[in-house]
Amino acid sequence: MAFRHTIRGTTHVFADLRDLLAKATPLRSGDVLAGVAAESAQQRVAAQRALADLPLRHFLHEAVIPAEQDDVTRLILAQHDEAGFAPVSSLTVGALRDWLLAATPAQVTALARGLTPEMAAAVTKISRVGDLVAIARKCRVTTRFRSTLGGTDTLAIRLQPNHPTDDPRGVAAAILDGLLLGAGDACIGINPATDNLDAVRRLLDLLHAVITRHDIPTQGCVLCHVTTSLLAMEAGAPVDLVFQSIGGTQRTNDSFGVSLALLGEAHDAARARHPGAQVMYFETGQGSALSADAHHGVDQQTIEARAYAVARAFDPLLVNSVVGFIGPEYLFDGKQILRAGLEDHCCGKLLGLPMGVDICHTNHAEADPDDMDALLLALAAAGVTYIMGVPGGDDVMLAYQSTSFHDGLAARRLFGRAPAPEFAAWLARVGIGDGARIPAALSPALLGLS
Amino acid sequence: MLPAHLRRFTDARVALGRAGDALPTSALLDLAEAHAAARDAVWSALDPAPFAAPVVHSRAEDRREYLLRPDLGRTPRAEDLAPLPRTGGIVVVVADGLCAAGVQAHAPALLRAFAADWPVVVALQARVAIGDAIGAxxxxxxxxxxxxxxxGLSAQDSVGLYLTWAPRLGRTDAERNCISNIRPGGMTASDAAARLHWLLRGARALRATGVALKDDMPTGPLLP
Structure with a gap:
């Protein structure tokens, strides 16, 4: 169905919902690269006005990617809960924005299963940065493994102790450094240098040893491919969280070497080992579909929101966008990264996910630590579930810059938020004060350091 | 044991201390200095003069467009392609990529280490795939x-080497073999050259590069 809107004497025509959503998207380099972005500032506003007038019910009748071509579209349709949708079912996209800004946290939280990813993407396209913070702040999403995440006064941190060669002592040193600075309540998650099963098992054994010997209320994760985690579980390795990168189209997931069935198999296997826990950890990021030539002409933010339909099908403990990692051809500068990070967090929360953000940039993006601080403060105000903690913010394995352990401490103090309650109790019990000394209970020898 | 002892075990920025909740000034400026070096490296330009070789520009007009449009960086200007000689054999393309400074510094030593009289072309504002059109x-x-x-923050002069058999438009990255992190302190020029010659022998036998050509070169002394 074509849409048209006239502003200042010019009628702008949009071929279909996919085109309307793309043209209404605030400027970002990836949509320009894909050839789907608005051609002028006025065309963008015309699309935003037409989108604001669109009844939400329309999204249930026009898919941006046909269901017969894409299993994510089919998943989205199957997930839609008409009862949850009822409070807003007669609204337009524009009226939904107004409703969300006026509603109570309980009302917004109850809406999660009634919204589709495309509805969430649409409303964020006509929202400003302040709106994205205010709306996300209302969403309550609590998840649990050994620690409980998502409390209104909690800000959790994934301790990310990567090492270029997976050297166990190098990894252990970064873990200890992070624990001393209060990080690790979301998980201790290592990006391995290789996806080799033996190397992954060594890291899993290291994490298991650290967590069990020191009785740390957290969960370990080696961020290898899901098929490697399945092999590790079959071999009896101590797998806590199963990780996978996912995207918002079937072909993107093909490019990651995963399917919905494979994710389901991994979820079931991990859940059998940890009954009652939420056992999945997903990463996403705008631009991955274009990078895999799997975007179907859909703008990158809408596809990103569709990835959250995949995530919520597997009841995850943690989901985060790796917002600045993909590079300047998708998000060019600090302004684009800031907005995308807040959009991803807001959409994820609206759809009911325990949303964190890897607040990060590469050296070829037009971004610097000031931009990262601005995004960190905005996300902390928005109630972000967790952020990353990297020694000094410098990931020596992945060669990009993320948030430091210090950033986590600062955000917690500025916004009056604490570590996950079980983890906060552990920090007190072990005697981690200001991190100036390593407590006897955390003997480095036990971490394999002498 | 003090946290500072952790530094023995990793190059990661552990045990930085604290100023309130923030990084102490010296650690903050260490990061700023490394980032500045990386930023300047991204925006550095390759001077083709020392290579005394034909120059091919990509269709990216400048650095900003290069960063925004990888597709243009993969495509040479037609007018630069036309005068290239039809040499056959192995062709070396020296390309600026995301860090011209490293190539400027280390490509001459690499070319010497190859110990071969392969023709050289310099490519500017170039991505890896520009070699396909030049080679063809x-x-x-x-x-x-x-x-x-x-x-990165720890190295701003790494060179990557990509070998593509039978170059032509439409080759994918899965059809290439890569040797990365070539720099003093990383992989040395002589080791990279030995590895390239080893890959080339395999590529000649297979008539292909990429995933089919396993990069499982034995370590230790190599036969000539």
């Missing part, structure tokens, strides 16, 4: 692209 235009049996890698 020169009738090359294989193209070797030396290209600046994305600078």
């Amino acid at each position: 235009a020169m009738g090359a049996e294989a193209v070797v692209v030396l290209i600046g890698e994305r600078p």
Whole structure:
């Protein structure tokens, strides 16, 4: 169905919902690269006005990617809960924005299963940065493994102790450094240098040893491919969280070497080992579909929101966008990264996910630590579930810059938020004060350091 | 044991201390200095003069467009391609990539280490795949692209080497073999050259590069 809107004497025509959503998207380099972005500032506003007038019910009748071509579209349709949708079912996209800004946290939280990813993407396209913070702040999403995440006064941190060669002592040193600075309540998650099963098992054994010997209320994760985690579980390795990168189209997931069935198999296997826990950890990021030539002409933010339909099908403990990692051809500068990070967090929360953000940039993006601080403060105000903690913010394995352990401490103090309650109790019990000394209970020898 | 002892075990920025909740000034400025070096490396330009070789510009007009449009960086200007000689054999493309400074510094030593009289072309505002069009235009049996890698905080001069058999438009990255992190302190020029010759022998036997050609070169002394 074509849409048209006239502003200042010019009628702008949009071929279909996919085109309307793309043209209404605030400027970002990836949509320009894909050839789907608005051609002028006025065309963008015309699309935003037409989108604001669109009844939400329309999204249930026009898919941006046909269901017969894409299993994510089919998943989205199957997930839609008409009862949850009822409070807003007669609204337009524009009226939904107004409703969300006026509603109570309980009302917004109850809406999660009634919204589709495309509805969430649409409303964020006509929202400003302040709106994205205010709306996300209302969403309550609590998840649990050994620690409980998502409390209104909690800000959790994934301790990310990567090492270029997976050297166990190098990894252990970064873990200890992070624990001393209060990080690790979301998980201790290592990006391995290789996806080799033996190397992954060594890291899993290291994490298991650290967590069990020191009785740390957290969960370990080696961020290898899901098929490697399945092999590790079959071999009896101590797998806590199963990780996978996912995207918002079937072909993107093909490019990651995963399917919905494979994710389901991994979820079931991990859940059998940890009954009652939420056992999945997903990463996403705008631009991955274009990078895999799997975007179907859909703008990158809408596809990103569709990835959250995949995530919520597997009841995850943690989901985060790796917002600045993909590079300047998708998000060019600090302004684009800031907005995308807040959009991803807001959409994820609206759809009911325990949303964190890897607040990060590469050296070829037009971004610097000031931009990262601005995004960190905005996300902390928005109630972000967790952020990353990297020694000094410098990931020596992945060669990009993320948030430091210090950033986590600062955000917690500025916004009056604490570590996950079980983890906060552990920090007190072990005697981690200001991190100036390593407590006897955390003997480095036990971490394999002498 | 003090946290500072952790530094023995990793190059990660552990045990930095605290100023309130923030990084102490010296650690903050250490990071700023490393980031500045990486930023300057991204925006550095390759001077083709020392290579005394034909120059091919990509369709990216400047650095900003290069960063925004990888598709243009993969495509040479037609007018630069036309005068290239049809040499056949192995062709080496020296490309700026995401860090011209590293290529400028280390490509001459690499070319010497190859110990071969392969023709050289310099490519500017270039991505790896620009070698496919250049190699095809020169009738090359294989193209070797030396290209600046994305600078990190710890190294801003790494060179990547990509070998593509039978270069032509439409080759994918899965059809290339890569040797990365070539720099003093990383992989040395002589080790990279030995590895390239080893890969080339395999590529000649297979008539292909990429995933089919396993990069399982034995370590230790190599036969000539």
